[in-house]
Amino acid sequence: MIFFQQLLNGLQLGSIYALVALGYTMVYGIILLLNFAHGDIIMVGAYVSWAVMTRLQLGPVTAVFASILLCTLLGVIIEKVAYAPLRSAPRLSLLITAIGVSYFLENGAQLIFGADGKNMTAIFSIPNLTIGSLTLSSTALVTLAVTILAMMGLLVLVHKTKMGKAMRAVSEDMGAAQLMGISVNATISFTFAIGSLLAGIGSVLYSNIYQMATPTMGSMLGLKAFVAAVLGGIGSIPGAMIGGFAVGFIEIFVSAIKIGQQSLSVWRDAVVFAILIIVLVVKPTGIMGHKVREKV
Amino acid sequence: MKKLFALLLAVTMALAITACSSSGGSEDSIKIGLLAPLTGEVAQYGLSVSSGAELYIKEINEAGGINGKTIEVIKYDEQGDATEAVNNYYRLVDDGVVGIIGDVTSAPTVAVAQASVEDNMPMVTASATDPSVISYGSNFFQACLNEPYQGTTMASFAANELGVTSAATIYNTGDDYSIGCNDAFVEQCGELGVQVLAQEGYADGDVDFNAQLTSIIASGAQAIFCPNYYQDDGMIVTQARTLGFTGYILGVDGWTNTHEYTDPENLYDCYFCTSFAIIDDEKINEFAEAYRAENDKDPGNFEALGYDAAMVLINGIKAAEDAGLEAGSDEYKQAVIDGIANGVVEGVTGEISYDGTGAPTKSIMIVSLDSGSPEFYMNY
Incomplete structure (x- = not known):
């Protein structure tokens, strides 16, 4: 019974990671940039939810739309201001810029909102499901459903639409795509908008489960999602999903294991990052990723 | 670039010198130190403690100070770092303080406690709950209950x-x-x-x-x-x-x-x-109101302990002043320490006295959250 309860806990945590990992992998898949500010966009979204609900008293529906809209906007603005000028620069400069943006957002939030966390009430509350002695928080079910929907939506977008075709073309060869009449800038902006939209949705679901916004909440969440994306095969949409759930389950089960009286819960982060190292050494393409042959 | 840097350096030095001279104070004031993390990871605790302590000092000064002398607080930021804390402790000693409120978190406080033994400097920490901080010398006191x-x-x-x-x-x-x-x-x-x-x-x-x-x-x-x-x-x-x-x-x-x-x-x-919660009580209401007037928010445990730490230190200084000793002398410091050890103060976190150690003997209360907000349950 306790095993099933832990399984459900893993499912809840995993679906959050999976949703965040989708955003990571999507941006990486198209422009090969690890957007380290992705977790911090979620943090901004959580603060927007808090501000709308607690400060402006505008109700949950407004909060959801405000968070998603502002996150999407923020993502596009960050791309235009910080990444677009570096389009022809070496990849490392972009990566460092992304880390800079991440610090900027974290410290900006601390300056504006203070170092103390902000608590908010659940955005939507549906009674929890109880089956025998098992409790499944309904928010976890909602998160799970949204994550699966988001993944399917992304797959359709990338593989079945014209914009998706443009995105894949840009990812394959930026120069050639431009020659074929694809607007590279518009495509990349669109990619960021979608990635940040996912971050916005993630922020809503995260705030709903943990009901807390702190300036540094995005950094660990982002790192875990990054591990999930790498484990699943960075760039692969179903991979991000699998990786997210895998990381969620691993964390919960490491916490649940006991050696004598001592539980291993403090080792969970160490185990997750050890997985990152192992994947990068043994199979850098992850579970679902496939090797791309370098063209000469 | 180099020139700009040199200019900046010069300006900083000039400012530092003015800061030193302005903290010189007059004959009619008593200098005490306040050591706390005001920036960095644990800044929220340091800011809370210092706002509580400063409120008490302000009230004392408005009530005429100690025997007509006003209290002057010299405040240094140790950023939550043990080395910074010890350095700033020595700065306070050089500034000629007669007692120090601090430090705030346990690790830096342990470092300062060890350094302060040699000077026999009277010190009261508001919030360092580690029991070892009072183990180095008789000059160190806690206002909080230990772990x-x-x-x-x-x-x-x-x-x-x-x-x-x-x-x-x-x-x-x-x-x-x-x-x-x-x-x-x-x-x-x-x-x-x-x-x-x-x-x-x-x-x-x-x-x-x-x-x-x-x-x-x-x-x-x-x-x-x-x-x-x-x-x-x-x-x-x-x-x-x-x-x-x-x-x-x-x-x-x-x-x-x-x-x-x-x-x-x-x-x-x-x-x-x-030892503190905002419950309906005359003394606590009075404190909470005074605190809100200064800071525009409710006081919490750290603010109340900061207030009481200041009260404990000032009570010791009163004893030394009443004895007419020369500020900063060895007898003066010992008189402050004895004053704290033998005194009883009515703090907002309860009646505080010291029973031969640096840990306070004070009542501890149990607070119930049954109704959704803190309510006094019982003294224990």
């Missing part, structure tokens, strides 16, 4: 008042305060025959406690002891109740603001021990 005392109190309360026979704990393994309280709780449970069925740890910054709480619930414990700071506590309470835990959840004085971090309906059967 073993809080952990022990909650174990006795659970066993004797709530009739609990089994308990589990969840604590931050990266925080000495949490560890200290947890160890004391577990030890006292052993003494009282309360079974401790699980001790679960978590790391700094964790937000998902479901795995640990599921293990605790499966163990069948009647109470969860949760000796952490309020942000984590709020999330733990929410998640424990969501998972269906209906037993007691117990805390220590880091819980003061927990009710702001979870929904009121989760707080039934939650108790914590503290």
Whole structure:
């Protein structure tokens, strides 16, 4: 019974990671940039939810739309201001810029909102499901459903639409795509908008489960999602999903294991990052990723 | 670039010199030091303590100071760092302070306590709960209750008042305060025959406690002891109740603001021990009002302890001033220390006296969160 309860806990945590990992992998898949500010966009979204609900008293529906809209906007603005000028620069400069943006957002939030966390009430509350002695928080079910929907939506977008075709073309060869009449800038902006939209949705679901916004909440969440994306095969949409759930389950089960009286819960982060190292050494393409042959 | 740098350096030095000369003070003032982290990771605690201490000093000065002399506070930021704390301690000594309020968090306070023994400098910490800070010399006093005392109190309360026979704990393994309280709780449970069925740890910054709480619930414990700071506590309470835990959840004085971090309906059967909470009481209302007027927010435990630490130190200084000793002399310092050790002050966190050690003898109260906000439950 306790095993099933832990399984459900893993499912809840995993679906959050999976949703965040989708955003990571999507941006990486198209422009090969690890957007380290992705977790911090979620943090901004959580603060927007808090501000709308607690400060402006505008109700949950407004909060959801405000968070998603502002996150999407923020993502596009960050791309235009910080990444677009570096389009022809070496990849490392972009990566460092992304880390800079991440610090900027974290410290900006601390300056504006203070170092103390902000608590908010659940955005939507549906009674929890109880089956025998098992409790499944309904928010976890909602998160799970949204994550699966988001993944399917992304797959359709990338593989079945014209914009998706443009995105894949840009990812394959930026120069050639431009020659074929694809607007590279518009495509990349669109990619960021979608990635940040996912971050916005993630922020809503995260705030709903943990009901807390702190300036540094995005950094660990982002790192875990990054591990999930790498484990699943960075760039692969179903991979991000699998990786997210895998990381969620691993964390919960490491916490649940006991050696004598001592539980291993403090080792969970160490185990997750050890997985990152192992994947990068043994199979850098992850579970679902496939090797791309370098063209000469 | 180099020129600009040199210019900046010159300006900084000039400012530093003016700062020094302005802190010289006049003959009619008594200088005391305030050492706290005002920036950095633990700034929230340092700012809270210093705002409480400054409120008391302001009140004393408005009431005419000590025998007509005003109190002048020299405040240094140690950024939560032990080395910075010791350096700033020596700066305060050079500035000629007669006593120091500080430090705030345990690790820097231990470092300063060791350094201060040689000077026999009277020091009162508002909030360093580590019991070792008072072990180096007789010059060091705590205004707060130490960790073993809080952990022990909650174990006795659970066993004797709530009739609990089994308990589990969840604590931050990266925080000495949490560890200290947890160890004391577990030890006292052993003494009282309360079974401790699980001790679960978590790391700094964790937000998902479901795995640990599921293990605790499966163990069948009647109470969860949760000796952490309020942000984590709020999330733990929410998640424990969501998972269906209906037993007691117990805390220590880091819980003061927990009710702001979870929904009121989760707080039934939650108790914590503290020396301060905003409950309906004449003395506390008066303090809270004065604090709000200055700071535009409610005071918490750290603010109240800062206020009381200042009160304890000033009480000692009064004794030395009354004896007409020369400020800064060895006799003066010893008189301040004796004044604190033998004095009794009516603080906002209770009546504080010292029984031969640097740890205060003061009443500890149990606060109930049953109604969703803190309410006085009993003195323990």
